[in-house]
Amino acid sequence: MAKEPTPKEMQRIDYNPPAPGWMDTPVNIKPGMYCYPAKPEKIMDVDMPNPHKWSVTDEDWHLPADWKETFLEGMRDRLNKHRSFKIFMDICVRCGACADKCHFFLGSGDPKNMPVVRAELLRSVYRGEFTKAGQILGRLAGGRKLTPEVIKELWYYFFQCTECRRCSLFCPYGIDTAEVTIIGRELLNLLGLNINWIQEPVSNCYRIGNHLGLQPHTYKGNIEFLLDDIETYVGIRINPTFNRKGAEILFATPSGDVFAEPGIYTLMGYLMLFEHIGLDYTWSTYASETGNFGFFTSLEMAKRLNYKIYAEAKRLGVKWILGGECGHMWRVIHQYMDTFNGPADFLEEPVSPITGTKFENAKSTKMVHITEFTADLIKHGKLKLDKSRNDHLKVTFHDSCNPARAMGLLEEPRYVIKNVCNHFYEMPENTIREQTFCCGSGSGLNASENMELRLRGGFPRANAVRYVHEKHGVNVLANVCAIDRAALPALMDYWVPGVAVAGISELVANALIMEGEGPRTQNLRGEDIPGREEAGDV
Amino acid sequence: MNLSEFIKLNRDRILDAWFLSIANTYPAETVKFLTENRDKFTNPMGSTFREALPAILNVLGGPEEEIAAASSAVRDIVRVRAIQNFSPSSAVAPFYYIKGLVRKFVCDATAKDPVPPKELDAFDARVNSLLFLAFDIYMECRETVWRVKYDELMKRPFMVREGVMCPSYLLKKGMSVDDMEKIGGAE
Structure with a gap:
């Protein structure tokens, strides 16, 4: 039997690892x-x-x-x-x-x-x-x-x-x-x-039009399926157009919003918002991706993928482009697009057809962020909202790295959330806005096989979410990025169970009072809204 | 003096030493950062360890306390280390370190009013239980990592095969969950 070490011997154990350079x-x-x-x-x-x-x-x-x-x-x-x-x-x-x-x-x-x-x-x-x-x-x-x-x-x-x-x-x-x-x-x-998680989307996007490789009929088919869901939960039928020449605005968004949960609810939000304000816009099954994984391979590839959005805008003859909730897409648009493929002189300087607001910040790229657009609509009182429908939600906002640090989109998302939700709580100051912590899965690293990497990288963000979850009971982590929506649910599941992930447009749509709507007892996820299950909300 | 009292008296010193022994499981450049930055949000790892250790020591030091009462604090530490570069044993090793640390402090203290050796043995037994608890929680964390991976894959029907549509659409089309699993199999 081994000799039991004495207390003195036990003290001599050195836990310090050697420290090579x-x-x-x-x-x-x-x-x-x-x-x-x-x-x-x-x-x-x-x-x-x-x-x-x-x-x-x-x-x-x-x-x-x-x-x-x-x-x-x-x-x-x-x-x-x-x-x-x-x-x-x-x-x-x-x-x-x-x-x-x-x-x-x-x-x-x-x-x-x-x-x-x-x-x-x-x-x-x-x-x-x-x-x-x-x-x-x-x-x-x-x-x-x-x-x-x-x-x-x-x-x-x-x-x-x-x-x-x-x-x-x-x-x-x-x-x-x-x-x-x-x-x-x-x-x-x-x-x-x-890595294949980047390369295959690049190939898909280049050959077919979007990262997921959704062919035009599939892309359209899935949006139609989401329209069915809106009809079920909201009680109205929306009929958007696809590839329509002569529309005033081309709407383009990451394909993750078309297929991946919870991005699909954000996409339902876009559809309802545009219907609510009667926007003259079209979807495109060719410019069906605004994310740009090419940006994670080479600048040359990023340029090739970025070009198709503008080529499609030219083909359709729209005045300007409205872009969905996405992260690195906005860095590419805001900081690279003009050098890549500009000037987009065949488009007009964006003006909101509803409020008349001129988006001077998009003078060069001719592309406006949906959150700026929505904030402007709210500011001008153009949306009918019942924010009490979101009363069961305690929301915090994760500034996505690129919209925050690469384009300064800091106030608009908060303004929108506060106008559609009654309960909003900020995470600590040194974890938000310009200092925001990444989700840990950006730049094409949101695969599943590298989950440990993602969980490590997401820990600082999750740590701040946990703080507001414990302090205020926060149960929704809102954001404006498709990769966030794809990646954060896993992160929350591991670090802060009980916090759901949602795009801002989903929160907006749940609060929107649509013309001709039904009782609105369910949200866009088909979940009963607490307190409205039986009485109905008319 | 009994051990509980000794731990209460030397609480801060023990906790500092315990924290340092955990920090020292990271590379030297990292140790400095972990120990110096006290901000909860810009040093999440260090602050997680710092906040969890007192609760665990309270449980260990109170002979009447159930070890399970430390679960939440142990989980906070293990959840971090379960996804880092550690082997399973290294991930939970910090809970073992407290044995040697407490003995060291006891030995170093003046022998006027010594802690009875039996109490140290009982303390060791409690640390053993803590280690078992930590290992259970470690496995729970690893299982969670795999479940999170699995759930994510199942939510990504676009990954599985060209032309496959989203599950709720397929359900609507009359396809059963079994059928979906068949077409959703690995390539």
Whole structure:
């Protein structure tokens, strides 16, 4: 029998792990933390380079023979092309202001999730391969050579960044780590190293029109099914148009709203809102996706996918475009679209046909966010609302990273919610607005196989939701992003059971008093509205 | 002095040491952050641990308390560690650390009024029970991760095969749940 250690012996146990530097810490690729590789045929669909079969857990990733030259040449090309990338590689002083701002670091405790270290993974290659100091002094100058192991590390960690840009908010130099990730992923794509959760939607969107690959009849068919549901729960029949030339407005939204729960309820909300105000608009089965997963492969691919929305607007001859509740779509529209495909001079500067409001912020892109549009309608008293129908809901609002940080959509969602719900509670100040915590699943990382990664990344957000859930009884997490709607339910299920996820347009529609409506005893999910089950609400 | 009193007297020191031993299971760069930032929202991991440990120590230190009374606080800690890079044993190891820590504090204290060894043995037994509880909760968390994955897959009919429509539509078309499961099988 083993000798029982004495209390003195037990004291000598040292729980401190050894502390090697990050360059000496080998990458430990763990299931649950990554998405499956892109299928070669999906890469071929869009003529992207080096499609090949490989497996994350294999020693050999079957990189192309000239992998090193391809990567470094691609890097040189981008250093010359994007001044921002060159500056971001050069100017970081490792002050650490960004280090503890990343939701993945806060949820994992892995130092390579600190934005400064994540960028350093590539920056070290830049120093080692492109700067004289790094070439001569190597590690002394913070440089290292590109090896297959480094490629694996870059891949693992650039797909552990949701490009949410919270870290960039705190950088005194204005370094946008998301842009480092964007370029890092572009370089990996040159070697055919993408994930399928991004690549297949890109292929679908390019060939068919939307991420889910819904063909025109399916897209239309499912909206018609949601119209049936509206008829059941609201008691009115709505008949929207599809691909109608000459409509004043083209409405475009992420395809997740057409098929995925709870996005479908948000889509029912759009349909009811437009019916309520008698908007002259049309859906398009071709511009049937406003999300842009191309943005997560390469800027060139993002441009190709973005173009079809404008091409369709031109074909239909609409005056301007109204966009649905989406996240990264708005970053692409607001910050890239004009450079990609602008100017959209065949469209008019958006003016609300109902209120006459000119959306000067959309002067260039000609695309207005549904929440701005709805807020303007409410401000002008154009909506008949019974907000008491949402009285059983205690709502908080999750600022989606891109609408908040990339386009400044901060007040409008709150204004809309407060006008359609009586119970609204903010999460703590340092977790909302510009400082909002990401859902942990953005930038194409909302697959299921990487659930541990998503749950880690979503922990800071969930922690704040839990606080208002316990303090105020919050039971609805509202947002304006299709990826949020797809990803947050899983997050709530693990971290804060009892909190549902809803798009703002769903809350609006539940409060809308529609002409000719029925008793409205059920909400758009077909659930009984508490207190109205029997008496009816007439 | 009995152990309960000793723990009450040295509560803050024990809690600090316990917190530090948990923080030390993370890489060195992370330890600094976990220990220094006291904000509940910008250091969710550190604050979760800090808030849960006192409740657990109260239960451990009160010999009459049922260990199960610590479930909620144990869950708060384990839920975080169950999805991180730890092996199952490492995920629940922090609950074991308290054994050595309390012994260390007892040994270091002046021997004027020593804690009876029997009480330390009883304390060890309570820590063992706490570990069993933590392991049960760990498994519960892992099961939840898998259930969440499964639920999500089932909500994503578009993933399963081209042309498959959303489940409520198929139900409406007269397709049974069994039929749906057949067409929804993995590719």
